[in-house]
Amino acid sequence: AQSVTQPDIHITVSEGASLELRCNYSYGATPYLFWYVQSPGQGLQLLLKYFSGDTLVQGIKGFEAEFKRSQSSFNLRKPSVHWSDAAEYFCAVGTDSWGKFQFGAGTQVVVTP
Amino acid sequence: EPEVTQTPSHQVTQMGQEVILRCVPISNHLYFYWYRQILGQKVEFLVSFYNNEISEKSEIFDDQFSVERPDGSNFTLKIRSTKLEDSAMYFCASRSVDFNEKLFFGSGTQLSVL
Numbered sequence: 001a002q003s004v005t006q007p008d009i010h011i012t013v014s015e016g017a018s019l020e021l022r023c024n025y026s027y028g029a030t031p032y033l034f035w036y037v038q039s040p041g042q043g044l045q046l047l048l049k050y051f052s053g054d055t056l057v058q059g060i061k062g063f064e065a066e067f068k069r070s071q072s073s074f075n076l077r078k079p080s081v082h083w084s085d086a087a088e089y090f091c092a093v094g095t096d097s098w099g100k101f102q103f104g105a106g107t108q109v110v111v112t113p
Numbered sequence: 114e115p116e117v118t119q120t121p122s123h124q125v126t127q128m129g130q131e132v133i134l135r136c137v138p139i140s141n142h143l144y145f146y147w148y149r150q151i152l153g154q155k156v157e158f159l160v161s162f163y164n165n166e167i168s169e170k171s172e173i174f175d176d177q178f179s180v181e182r183p184d185g186s187n188f189t190l191k192i193r194s195t196k197l198e199d200s201a202m203y204f205c206a207s208r209s210v211d212f213n214e215k216l217f218f219g220s221g222t223q224l225s226v227l
Contacts, residue, residue: 044218099146099216103156
């Protein structure tokens with residue numbers, strides 16, 4: 001069965017600094033990988049997804065993620081965070097793209113001035 | 114961007130009562146989902162629905178749960194007799210038939226069972 005782990009429950013970062021959120025998955029084949037963001041009172045918004053092809057994926061809001069098969073990882077990065085990036089971030093893995101995903105526990109990002 | 118709409122945003126109920134959570138998916142979408150997130154825990158898949166029937170469900174989705182698309186626009190989740198452990202944020206999601214299209218999530222209904 002697939003699983004996804006986000007090792008960091010909480011990250012604090014200064015505005016303008018870089019951000020990296022870790023995600024590790026366990027699955028026998030190449031999974032479909034997603035990063036979602038949830039702001040307070042909002043739904044889950046898709047940042048980016050990886051199905052196949054180029055392992056460096058560009059998303060919305062200046063985010064990118066890199067799929068590394070050898071490390072079973074799909075880490076999310078942003079070179080320079082903005083205060084509006086404060087939110088909870090979820091990594092998700094699916095055996096197909098149709099919507100039955102398994103989500104990680106989430107990483108809460110706090111942005112300080 | 115189109116939105117999935119969920120109502121109410123917050124529902125409080127007594128244990129043993131029935132609740133219906135409502136969702137209006139995006140109009141041209143054909144695949145519908147319910148997920149839930151218990152406070153402090155992961156977002157969990159409950160059920161997927163296509164062509165007026167359940168296509169897949171998790172072990173969480175027992176006989177107390179049911180889903181329905183009563184008309185062309187609404188998609189509902191019913192919990193027949195709520196338990197304390199049903200307290201969670203419930204997310205509705207929908208997608209089109211396009212394989213590369215993303216899953217759109219609603220903003221959730223926070224269910225509190227007292």
